Each structure stands twice: as C-alpha cells, then as structure tokens.
Amino acid sequence: MSHPQRAAAFTSDAERTTWHDETLWFVRQKRDKAVYGIPEFQQLRQLASDIKEHTLSRLDEYLEQFEQNARANGVTVHWAADAEEHNRIVLDLIRKAGATSLVKSKSMLTEECHLNPYLVKNGIAVVDTDLGERIVQLREEAPSHLVLPAIHLKKEDVGETFHLHLGTPKGEKDPQALTEAARLHLREKFLIGEVAITGVNFAVAETGAVVVCTNEGNADLGVNLARVHIACMGMEKLIPRTADLGVFTRLLARSATGQPVTTYTSHFARPAEGREMHIVIVDNGRTRQLGRPDFRASLKCIRCGACMNTCPVYRRSGGHSYDFTVPGPIGAILSPNIDMRQHSSLPFASTLCGSCTDVCPVKIDIHAQLYKWRQIIAQEGELPAAKKLGMKLLSSVLARPGIYRFGGKVAREGLRFLPHGLTHAAAFNPWAKARELPEPPKQSFRDWYAQQVVK
Amino acid sequence: MKVGLFIPCYIDQFYPQVGIATYQLLEKLGVKADFPRQQTCCGQPMANTGCEQDAKPVYRHFVDTFAGYDYVVAPSGSCVYHVRKHYDVVEQTGAVQHVRQATYDLFDFITSVMGVTELPGRFPHQVGLHLSCHGQRGLHQANESEMTPVREGQLSRLLRSVDGLTLTELNRNDECCGFGGTFCITEEAVSARMGQDRVQDHVLNGTEVLTGGDMSCLMHLEGIVRRRQLPLRVMHAAEIFNAALQQPSKPVSTYVPGAVAAL
C-alpha cells in the first residue's frame, strides 16, 4: 500500500482526523509560543546547524575521540554496521548478563532496527517504559510519532488497552488514572533491574558522555536500578563539546512540545560502581546518506518531531500512513535512503509548503530534499507508469506553443459542452470527488488579449 | 521598462478574468505589459512530480520567450518561485540568469519594483487572505508564523489600504491549502481535507471574499466552495484591486463564473 491509500483510510474517519489535526496543531502553537519568547532562537538554529554540519564533516575523528573517552570512563563501546548486527550485539550483552528481561526507554534507533521482535523471538521479555511506547507495545502497534508515540489513540482506546492488560476498571478513560495505573505497573518492572536499554539524544565527543532527555524519568529510573545499561545510538548523535549541549537543550524541547526544557536531561558517562555500561554505535545506512550531498543534511536531525506537528499532511494522515519508523516529513526524506522502492510514495506525500523546513531546529532543508528525492525516484523508474507517461506528454506539449494552445482550447471547450456527470465522475477524475472543476469561460485570456491588441 | 506578462496555463484557459485583471491593474498603475503569445508554462507540474529532466525543454522555452523583457510578471507566486528557485538545472546562460532574476510575482512587483504599498479605491467587503506557501515561505512576501507571529506582508498591506475592506482574522494564519500541484490528484483525500479545513476557517471567521495571490490555491479552494455551495466568493487579489480602482458604481467584476453566490 502507498501513502495515499493509507491516508485515505485515515481521513475517512473525519471526526478523528479533526481531533488528530487539532491536537497536533495545539502542540505546534505551544512550540510557537516558546520560540517567540526566545529572541535569539533563529541564531540558535543556525548555531545548531553549524555545529552538526561541522561534526558531520569530521565525523570519523569525533567518533574515535568519543570512543576513546567512553572507554577511559569504563564504558564498553560496540560498533554495528547494520540493524542485524546491532540486534545481535544487544542480545549477546543480555545473555552475558544472564538476564531474561529488560526495560527500555524511548529509542527510535531500536525501533528502526526492530529490536523488540528480535529479542522477543529470542526469549527476552522487553518492557517499553515510556508511557506512550508502552501503550503501543501492549497494542502491538508501531509508534505513530517521534515524541508522542500514541498520539493516534484516544483516551478510550488507551482505557480499553489498560483494562485488557493492566486490569484497570472497564470504561476508565481518565488520563490521570490511566497514567497512575501505568506508573504502578511499570514500577514493578523497574525494580527487577536486570538490563536497561536507552536511546541517546546527544553523545559528547570530548567527555564520552551520552545525554538522554525524557519527561517521565523512565530512562534514569531504568538505568539506575539495573545492573547493565546499554545505550544504543545512531552515529549522527555526536556533538563535539559539552558546551554545545547549551545550544541543543535550548532548542529540543521548545521545538518538540513547547516546554522550556525536558524534565530530565541526564548525562551518563561512567557506570555506577559494580555495574556495566555499554554503548552501541550504529551505522545502518547513515554512512551512505553521508555520501549523498543533497541528502546528508538529514543526518542533522535531533528527532524533535516539530516537522510532524506542523505538517498539514501528517496531521491529517496520521503517523502510520508513512509505514516507516520515522514518520512525517523527516521520515519521508530518511526512508528512501533505506529502501527507495518501498517508500517511493513518501516524498510525494507533501505539498512542498515548506513549513517543516521553517520549524526545523537544525535547519534541515526538508522540503527541498523532498523535491530532490522526487527527481531521483523518477529517474530510477519508481514513478507509477501513468504518471511518468503523462509528464512526458505534458512536457512535449508545453515545449510546443502551437499544440499547447490547441490542447488548452480542447480541454476548455470539452468542459463547457460535456455533461457534468461525465467531467466530474470520481472514477476518472479524482479532483472532482470533493471539488468542482473550474467553470470554463467562453474565451481564454490569450483570445481576449488578441482582441485588445486589434482594438 | 519592458514588462512581459506571464499568464500560467490554467489561468489562461480557466481564469481569464484573473489575467485580464492583472493586465488592467498594471495598466492603471502605468505599466503597459506585453503578453508574448508563444508562452506556455513554467514547467513546475512536471518538476514537482519528479520529472525535472523532462521539464528542461519547457524551461528553455520559457527563457526564450521572456529573455527580451526587463521584468516578467505573473499573478502566481508558485510559478515565480519555480522559475527563480528551480531553473538552476539548465545551463546558466546570461538569458537564464536574467529571466530568473527578473521574474516577479505581481504583488512583489507592485510593492518592491514599483514602490506602491497603498492602493486607492473602494471594496466594502470582508476579505479573507489565503497566504500561499510559495509566495510566503518561498519568496518571503510575508513573514512566516514558524519564525514570528504573522505581521503585515505585501499583500495584506495592499489589501488593508483599500477603502472599506476589512481583513479576516483567521484561526490559522498561514496553513497550506493542500493544492500542491499533482498532490491534489495523487493525494486526493488529504488534499481535499486540507482545503475544506482552510475554507472552514474563513467561513467561521466571516470571510465574504476569499482571496490570495496565487490562483492555483484559489482554484482548489473555489472547487470546494462551489461543491459545498458556501456563501463565499473566491477572487484573485488582482481582481479585487482592479475592481476597487474602477468607478464605485460599476459592478465588482464582469467575469466571475455564474455558480458562485452573488455578493
């Protein structure tokens, strides 16, 4: 299925679409308010972009520096070329620890690598501890948003899920009560304390520390009670200096939710006495993206989700319509690098309005990259045949004014004289499902103009 | 000053009144524009679909058509943005560079080149301005709400200067209408929904005349307005200014399609 098909299914529930749109627009508004309050916000975006671009331009050196410092801190550093190797490394570490269960805080990388199903298949019980992640995990769904994984669900849906899995009273849908139930349920899991997996928001080369940002405190609670901490990071998470965190922590939460900062900004550099800490650095297509000059800027992404909240298409089609770990505009430029054929409809799931580019805290030219992916997808022959042929035909007409004038006249006259039922038949003309065609005038502009000149 | 008028294909065939209003408005402001007959299209529909390579002959034709003019003016920010931004894939001859720099959206031309920021005339209606993305975020004709609260842009300033005209305060200042070129066909469901939501914002906030600087967005919105038979009239801003500058006793426009609710 392509994005338009999944999006059409989503919008067919008009009421839920309204709710989804308005909820995320509210987040965008909170973001605006936070941004307007920081006079230097645009300078911060530029700084963040410059820091990330610099880091990418010397990524090998920073990776080595980071590894060296992490090792000196007593951390074991692992390297994974792809998702499969990442998953194998994590499983080995769990087995070496003699553990059969683990708690995991939010990590888009482990989603990208499909770690959960892999571990479950190998007999490990995985508990996602971020509330939204836990909700979608219990429902056996994928997250639909980077920051708000369960934003596609209503409280009634969550209530039903918790009734089924956590034994909350049937019909309970109060977010406060449901969150309390999750708190009690997940505390039990935290207390077992075997292995804790976290993602990484920033990895600081000069100290070897990884920084994890959460609102719930689940990353810290998990790590600090477990014997083994495994931090999984994409290699693009690096930044050179501790001081750079000042820039990124000022941007991240404001862009994501409109908060001035996340509740917990946690810096992990050395395991507590008697405990272990591991960092898994993952490539999984990132070096390939680094080698694409038009697309490498996507590696600056700090996963704030602002482009989703602002995207008028995402808000009305839902995260699952993208069928990729990272949905929304940023997902639409990351996914073709992973599998162009499978995700060929995603760069077209945009009007190129440019709002994503304008909210991006690290100034990724998202809409420009969408445009560029379209060119590549067309060149690689991944456009639907009808579209391709149509465009070829259109170009040959538009380069020949004589044929163009004739064609335009035929279209206009046709519209004037053909019956409405035929010109507006949804089967032939998707435009007309929800819209009237323009009323064809008797005379074109060029005919009118010709008369003016004669006069 | 030699000004070439670029009237995008769909305006030529389906919205001639917008072309006429553009021509007449410029004339009233003292610019006699020329319409070179061999013009076709800027090539955006192909390029946005990924067929930039196929569009190159169209780009060259556009440049050949307009190379001899000091300025190229179009009542469509989207086409202008395309010429300026995306004609970088053909050889950058002197003619190409000149045409890219010289192509202006009508209101950018009126404001930035001619220095006109206020227009006389009267248009006693509540007008809702749709900010088209390519004009706003692409050509910076208005500031973006992503950066700062939306303040006076070129078009809203011109509109406010017209006697009797009040501008609608919208819930969402600058959200995309969902037209998006071929997007409106390939992503029909989302496109229609976006357009419906935009129109609804105008209906809720009292817009009588829905306007903008880009006829492609307005074509999409008008299609929704007419399907839903809403009490809104859709006019390109050039039509409003052209009408406002006429004698107040004359009818607003002589070329509005019949099915729209009369004012």
Added chain:
Amino acid sequence: MSSRESILAAVRRNRPEPTPLPPVADFGGEATVEQFTHWLHFIGGQVIHIDPAQPLEEVVRHLYPEAVRVASDLLPATVPVDAHTPTAVLEAVDVAVLRGELGVAENGAVWVPEANMLHRALPMIAQHLALVLDHASIVATMHQAYAAVQHTGHYGVFIAGPSKTADIEQSLVIGAHGARSLVVLLR
C-alpha cells in the same frame, strides 16, 4: 575488517568538506529568582523561600507532614541511603531532600550531580523531591549552566520540575515514573 573499521572507512570516504566549529554561545539573559520561579511554576514545580537560619528538618516536616521515610544528607534522615542501598529500601522513600548545585532561570532546571544524589536512582524513585538551592547559584540560560558545570561528571541530571507525561491525548499528567512533586527550597 571489523565493523568499526569499515564504518570509519566509509565515513572518511563520504564525509563532506570540513566546515568550522562555531564558538561557544552565550546570549546573556536574566539570571533572576523571578525568572527561575516563573518557569519552575510553568513546568509544575514550586519555589519556597527559606530562611537559612531555620533548621531544614522543620521546613521539611511542615511541607510533608505525612512523610515517614525521608532520605537526605542535609538533615537528620529517617532512611539512610548510600550508593549500595537496596532497591526495596529506595522504593519506599517518601521524600528525598537533596542539594541542587545550580538553577537555570530560563527553564527552572536544577543541576544535580551524582555526588548530591546519595544513590543515582534516588531523585527519580522517591515519591517526592525537594532540592535545596542557593539563590546566588541561579544562572540565566543553559549556555551559562554548562559553562558553570564545566564537566558533567560520571552522572548528572538537570531536573526541571516533577516527572510528567502527556502521552494520553496530550493531557498533562504530573507524576509519571519519577517524583510526583518537585519543590525548590531557595535560600
């Protein structure tokens, strides 16, 4: 070739032309108690001004009359906690009263390094958290905070308000997994 070598080799092959690293930012800003208080309230926390002369245990007893198990190194605690305290004991702590090193006016965050935590999990596992902060140690922004902290150490956290979530329909709920409330005792 190991994955490490092959990844680094691919990076070297594909990395772009070098660009400069911009200097560390500092945009000034207001390092005031008012700003700090405003933002801490905004994110669900509370500022209470205390008299340095008043014994801390009185303040805490007054604030948390129901609390039985109090962990702290700043007042006579009822639960002794150190790095080796078992989870079961930690889990029962009602209130942790710890020292904050630094407050950030622009967002209400307080820097708590490992040395101030007694146990790394204590600030999150305790049901309620109170951080004692010197009003002179408030800085304006995160830039100044990191400049003052210099090295984030083995483990350290900026804590900004109580634990919270909005994962169900964007409804804000205070008390997700970490502390249900956060009070900054400003002296």
